[in-house]
Amino acid sequence: QILQMNSSANAPEWAAKPGGGVLQIKRGTRTSTGSFNSSSAYGDFSCDVTITPTASNSSFWINALTHSSPSNHDTPYKFNISDSQVSATTPIFTDASRSHNHLGGTTHFGVHSMASSSGLDNYILHRVSVSGMYTPASNNGNARTFRVICRNSTNGTVNVNETQVNNNDQACGGVSHIEVWEIANGIYS
Numbered sequence: 001q002i003l004q005m006n007s008s009a010n011a012p013e014w015a016a017k018p019g020g021g022v023l024q025i026k027r028g029t030r031t032s033t034g035s036f037n038s039s040s041a042y043g044d045f046s047c048d049v050t051i052t053p054t055a056s057n058s059s060f061w062i063n064a065l066t067h068s069s070p071s072n073h074d075t076p077y078k079f080n081i082s083d084s085q086v087s088a089t090t091p092i093f094t095d096a097s098r099s100h101n102h103l104g105g106t107t108h109f110g111v112h113s114m115a116s117s118s119g120l121d122n123y124i125l126h127r128v129s130v131s132g133m134y135t136p137a138s139n140n141g142n143a144r145t146f147r148v149i150c151r152n153s154t155n156g157t158v159n160v161n162e163t164q165v166n167n168n169d170q171a172c173g174g175v176s177h178i179e180v181w182e183i184a185n186g187i188y189s
Contacts, residue, residue: 023058023182026051030148030176035071036158042080042089042149045160047176050084052143057185063131064148067161067174075156079130081178084145085138091149093132125163125172133183146180 006013028049036045045066062081070077080091130148152158162173 020184023054023184024051025179025181027177027179029178030161032160033162033173034160036068036150036160037152038150039152039154042082042091042151044082044088045079045148045150045176047178048145048147049178049180050143050145051180051182053139053141053182055182055184056141057139059133059135059183059185060146061131061133061181061183062146062178063129063181064176064178066126066128066130066148066150066176068126068128068150068176069159069163070152071156071159075153075158077150077152077158079128080149081130081132081134082147082149083134083136084147085136085140085142088147089149092134093130125174127174146178148176148178 001014002017003012004015005011026049028047030045030047032046034046036043047064047066051060064079064081066079068077078095080093080095082089083092086092136144150158161176
């Protein structure tokens with residue numbers, strides 16, 4: 001129950017809590033730097049969050065922001081999200097909007113590459129947003145872990161949370177994160 005004002009606005013009264021809306025929010029971060037390499041399929045980017053739904057029919061608004069750079073100018077890469085109840089590295093958002101020859105198909109969230117700009121890749125730090133509404137096909141109240149997943153070409157690796165040139169005078173870095181909002185069923189369609 002919630003406490004609210006009565007219809008005359010002259011006295012408080014108890015009322016049933018309205019349904020719907022955001023039920024909970026969870027956030028995970030990756031502060032560490034390092035090298036990522038998964039060229040044959042999506043791999044775990046080590047940025048995840050676990051949420052135990054409060055209802056068995058919820059949807060999830062997922063928003064991740066990654067910071068990364070290619071190890072060389074010919075290293076395209078792409079991101080997606082996985083659900084532990086499906087698979088640790090199977091994308092939940094369809095890779096269907098942009099094709100790229102070096103990444104084995106298409107990508108939903110864009111491809112990042114410098115092509116022949118060999119100097120630019122040393123100092124650029126991509127900030128990539130990966131987001132969408134997700135309603136699991138097999139919904140339940142059990143805990144699930146949402147992970148940022150990544151796939152790169154065989155031409156190099158991906159630097160996590162830092163630029164390729166990483167020294168005190170010429171570098172930049174970031175913190176990657178993922179945030180999951182549990183949304184009451186029926187709010188979003």
